[in-house]
Amino acid sequence: MPSVSNSDTLTFFVNGRKVIGSHPVPSLPLLFSLTLLLLVYLKGTKYSCGSGGCGACTVMISRYDPKNKKIHHYPAMACLVPICSLQGVAITTVEGVGSIKKRIHPVQERLAKCHGTQCGFCSPGMVMSIYTLLRNHPEPTPGQIMEALGGNLCRCTGYRPIIESGRTFCQGSTVCQMKGSGKCCMDPDERPFGSREEKMSSKLYDEDEFQPLDPSQEPIFPPELIRMAEDPNKRRLTFQGERTTWIMPVTLQDLLELKASYPKAPLVMGNTAVGPSIRFKDEFHPVFISPLGLPELYFVNTTDKGTTIGAGYSLAQLNNALGFLVSEHPKEKTKTYRALLKHLRTLAGPQIRNMATLGGHVVSRPNISDLNPILAAGNATINVISKEGERQIPLNGPFLEGLPEANLRPEEVVLSVSIPYSAQWHFVSGLRLAQRQENAAAIVNAGMSVEFEEGTNTIKELQMFFGNVASTVVSASQTCKQLAGREWDDQMLNDLCQWVLEEIRIPPAAKGGMVEYRRTLIISLLFKFYLKVRRWLNKMDPQKFPDIPANFVSALDDFPIVTPQGIQMFQCVDPSQPQQDPVGHPIMHQSAIKHATGEAIYVDDMPPIDQELFLAVVTSTRAHARITSLDVSEALACPGVVDVITAEDVPGDNNYSGEIFFAQIEVICVGQIVCTVAANTYAHAKEAAKRVKITYEDIDPKIITIEQALEHGSFLSPEKKIEQGNVDDAFKHVDQVIEGEIHVEGQEHFYMETQSILAIPQTEDKEMVLHLGTQFPTRVQEYVSAALKVPRNRIACHMKRAGGAFGGKVTKPALLGAVCAVAAHKTGRPIRFILERGDDMLITAGRHPLLGKYKVGFMSNGEIKAADVEYYINGGCTPDESELVIEFVVLKSENAYHIPNFRCRGRACKTNLPSNTAFRGFGFPQAMVVVEAYIAAVASKCNLLPEEVKEINMYKQTSKTAYKQAFNPEPLRRCWKECLEKASFYARKQAAEEFNKKNYWKKRGLAVTPMKYSIGLPIAFYNQAAALVHIYLDGSVLVTHGGCELGQGLHTKIIQVVSRELGIPQSYVHLSETSTVTVPNAVFTAGSMGADTNGKAVQNACQVLLDRLHPIIKKNPKGKWEEWVAKAFEESISLSATGYFKGYQTNMDWEKEEGNPYPYYVYGAACSEVEVDCLTGAHKLLRTDIFMDAAFSINPALDIGQIEGAFIQGMGLYTIEELKYSPDGVLYSRGPDDYKIPTVTEIPEEFYVTLVRSRNPIAIYSSKGLGEAGMFMGSSVLFAVYDAVAAARKERGLSDTFPLNSPATPEVIRMACMDQFTDMIPRDDPSTFTPWSIHVS
């Protein structure tokens, strides 16, 4: 192996700048290395998951192909690009696209102006995905925009505005969303929503402001790289790191020599399989061979038998090649190609598809492989080569199952894959089902083919390969053999299903869980294949082979991916409002341009500080155990390690306010922090953390689920209860009583920026400065002060912005801040503590899983007379905010309905799970599912629609809640009525019923959900706020307040407030950060109250200042702002003022079970329509209409953004987001690979949002807080799904009452749509095995 000194020079370009490195660390991904090599801090590219699953780190790679003399631009995930693979390429990061300093690119401008950024953490990745598309297609189609964004996650916006910004580049694009209808939404007669008097608008931005895209202005590809690529004397390059060597051969012969010398060395192509194994499975390779760009691996060769495609082709190139072949050849020959194309559209995202190669895919043989089962069914062969010569390996069952005799030899290289044409009587198909439509590994997939004796339906050869049913892709070869000679008919299908289930046995405790579902999927996919083949046979010879029944046709196709559209409506401002006054206008987020250019700074973007150390955590692996020993000696001896910090190093309280910073004697959940390691790099800290040795002795009981907590009487707080009327008596006088139980599972915040803290110990007076992304700097200050035992006035917490929070950064940063501060205190050095995605998900927990038990008494006409409801939430191991959450649950438990005799009780359960915490909606989104579920159950018993029962029981006039707070539900009624009308609910419901009659295997469902959502807190002092406003002598104004900018646009609204109050342009107003130094004791930014309370405090400060300026203005009324300010200074008038808002005077007396706990309510209604695939459990959201009572919206763009973003997050909660726990309390879901949040393809195909005007004099400018309310609107999707499932069950003669649990995942949907296939699968006796995962609600 060459020595370090012999290393070649790595050369590539970043944003037009040449980078040369002589000793790169070969296995290091791009994101970490760019900084090292450039010595320039490129902070635009974001890091969020490190596994290629989120798109935050998207960059554009440009590579020159000397063969066809073309430059190939493609998107890539920087977190998976090895630095050495960049030899000879040009990379463009968001900084290279445009910046405020130089020139903003149209992609950045439009993303910002279309309101496509909120917290901004995903924005650089979004920009790079759209930018790369435009470099290849300057006028893309809407479908290409959707495809380009498929690998990028956004947790804030709900994607609609991001897609819209991309669509502005499409040919013939216009702001008007009624495009193509020949009408315009701005035409008063064509507005679909809102009464004419209200003057509605749908113009959230002005397209005329956009700069045009001029592709000729893009940077040129560096000519030096072209010369390098065309150099005829290219030679092998070797990059030598300290522990690893990266070798790039330049000829095939050279590659074969290398492979013979280093048979164990991986051939790194896309690195999408090798990279994650190194990162997450601790694989180590001393040598890597990278034949990237080797011409012999890149070609397409067609013969009369089929096509051979070079192993170096990326999956995106494979897609293009197959697309071309399909267009050039008759359909009958390209059945395998078309099956591959279908799966290539949804396999991962475009970044991964552009990185991963055909050779890498075939050789790595992921058990979830989407392509290998189809290649096998299509009789593909692998062409391999070694020094010994060439040979072919059939890509068949034995190869996929890894049988040694069918495998590659270590010194062999895959040259290409040959895929034969399909024959005339040969049918090939690929089928898959994943938790979400795109960018999610399949739950089960399959490649199947059948060849018939010519002109007959007699099976000549049948092949079936299934993915994700075992540790490899498996074939059902025995079954296939047995069926040769059989006719393709129902009897054959029946035997096929039985025999396949016998041949492919998924054990009851199989890894990945969902065992019965996966078994069902195997035969459901088989059935789909069976129908497809029958349809095809009918087309081949309609006389001989009858077609499938008409009502089965819809079973054939998966849901298409369509570009969503919709309209957002809001009220125009009063025309008499001064032009300069921005209140009521859809002003862009104050940091939007910075988000899009990557210039917005988050904690981890802060430049390195001299002497800083990095922190890695060591967490408990047991749910409840005594720590019997803790040995840190090996960790301390690791390179770069400075210290290991344990409970003994905490100078103050280690156990503060019920929260434990470091576990000491015992651990109470998996994921509890036991110690931290501080080292000079994060890699060193992490490596050392793995060497900390902890031994445990389990303690009983180990409580994981709510059921177990109830058994053990394990609670975090006393019961909370409200009651009205005489519940017990009322049950005696009703027509019917039903009882039920609803389970709602938890949710991960999945903010794109993980918890990030920078703690800097100061040299004097025990001061400590912390920078963090938090919703509650005061709490961080409090906890750090307690941990360090220093007064709070020595602890300064600074918060500029957070990359998303959603409640997850209210309490957790305090605990993590204390842990970080203790390390900074002990080492005396600055500490950078950025949680990895997996640690973040494990340690910080999320939304409380909930169990609701109800008993409801009602009359046959649907009138509910009595309800007795009990709620239990899984609080986890420490108090956190669980008591407050259960109080909210109980208080809000009636939703929009008046039930005269109503009792609700709730308790927070203590379990051995990480402590659950605040999450958007604070218990309401979970609890209200129970209410809507019992309404649906009542409707079913009364033979009414749920909407009719809702109407009957909904609050109708000024009333008192169950806790005796008076309110007027008029806006609720309006939202409800408008929603039913404008969404044409009853007509569409009828149309859905017609559809359902005609389609047996697909069903449509609709649901309308009303909402009464309370704002604020029952504890008055939590509603207070303070602000500090300075006017400088040039007239500029600096505003600070206690609220935190989390992406919701709080600072933008505050600028609007200040601009109105002081009568100055928005450009005069600046907000820099939130800090405990400027505004002390500020309460958390949560509960939709940020703009309400801080707006009032800022307004107060402005009014104080204006009062002071008043005499000067009076004397010089025509003067300018700057003149007044200068004059005030001359007259020694203070130009700085604090503002204060005492808060809404709320109260709740739990003894009396009454109070005025909330200042006001937000009302709304949402109607959703879905289509469900009964065979797979997939669903598609066809349309959603939301009517939200916004009173007077200070900023309709931000408010609509909050509603849409929350709705999509809610939809995720109720349908696809699923946390998986082992029975021992270990969280499996630790990243985007195994926790699926919605992507662009999940949002409604049609999405209409309308802000409904009402009055709310109590709040600033009569506005309402809308940050959380949209979350529950997502439940309309859940209930629409259940409506569809009920239709399926009814048709199958099953009871239409069935458990309405959440989330309604594909598994839940499929298993509820019971049929002959669910009946056929083997079931296991639950007492005979321990399942892989359990539900904890």
Ligand SMILES: Cc1cc2nc3c(=O)[nH]c(=O)nc-3n(C[C@H](O)[C@H](O)[C@H](O)COP(=O)(O)OP(=O)(O)OC[C@H]3O[C@@H](n4cnc5c(N)ncnc54)[C@H](O)[C@@H]3O)c2cc1C
């Ligand atoms: C975020 C993410 C999502 C994904 N989603 C999906 C999905 O939905 N469906 C799906 O099917 N797959 C999915 N994958 C897996 C992906 O398809 C594979 O990782 C990929 O195809 C591997 O190709 P590669 O070029 O990156 O291989 P590499 O990581 O470069 O190499 C993988 C292995 O193949 C060997 N190898 C590579 N090329 C050759 C060759 N020419 N000759 C001999 N050996 C070779 C290497 O030695 C190595 O052992 C996903 C991966 C990621 C990271």
Ligand code: FES
């Ligand atoms: S950080 Fe690279 S994909 Fe998430």
Ligand code: FES
């Ligand atoms: S704006 Fe997309 S994650 Fe926050």
